[in-house]
Amino acid sequence: MLPSMGSGEYGARFHDQPLVSDNDRVGPTVEDGLREALSLLTSWPIASVLRFASPAPEPGPPDTGHGTAPRYFEPPLVGSVDLYRIRVGLVLPIGVGELSERVRALLAAGFDGWSMPALPAEPQPLHTVEDHLPIKVVNLLRRRRFRSVEEVALVPDDTLLDLRGLGTRLLRELRRVIPARTAPGHTRATSNEDSAPLAPRPTGGTFVETDALAELVTIRGDTEAAVFTAAATWLAAHPHHTLFGVDYDHGPVDGDGVPQPAAVLRLTVMAS
DSSP, X not given: OOOOOOSOEEEEEETTOSOOOGGGEEESSHHHHHHHHHHHTTTSSEEEEEEEOSSOXXXXXXXXXXXXXXXXXXXXXXXXXXXXXXXXXXEEEEOOSHHHHHHHHHHHTOBTTBBOOOOOSSOOBGGGTGGGSOHHXXXXXXXXXXXXXXXXXXXXXXXXXXXXXXXXXXXXXXXXXXXXXXXXXXOOOOSSOTTSOOOOOOSSSOEEEXXXXXXXXXXXXSSHHHHHHHHHHHHHHXXXXXXXXXXXXXOSBOTTSOBOOSEEEEEEEEEO
């Protein structure tokens, strides 16, 4: 039997949105929030299920023009669970508390075609390896609420690189201590072997990485035209792959401050 949840409202957002707002609310049940978060995962590797107190607060009065500032209210967010896409259809929920238990139960039973990987009955606590990790990595993993070595091992490298503050150098240090692992019962093609160093990211628009059975294709290049041309070439060469989502990013440096190619294009695809 699935654990019950109290009254409230639920929503979803991409993991890197700077602020939670009442516009993120989508429905009165945890299923509503989970369904919306999973839909976001078709175009981005990390999303969050949100739980709000109900009802939504009333907006403050408008500025009267006499020096009285309008009042603003923080949305009453009372819980969240982060979802890390391992591949389309397989997701790892990270969080603690009642909402996390409910989301895990729904995914363990199968929800809208999505499931979660099985973790050991007694996973290895993350704190047992923290002395071997840079303090910046430890703080990031704690802030993101990872609790076990197995959880970190299951998250694909490209997804970890989307966490603010974790660049390629720190990812190398992390993978030396916690190698990437394949989810039990599933196969996963990654751009890096478990113990291999990360490949350098070359310039140009022809560099393609595939992750999770080519369901996440990452193209990096010096110009927007280069990456979109490379994407069109890749799709033409893979006619049996269906395109589900496209995400475009533009950033001069990674989390370590290392200069990166000017344009990054991520294609979410599935082989038919």
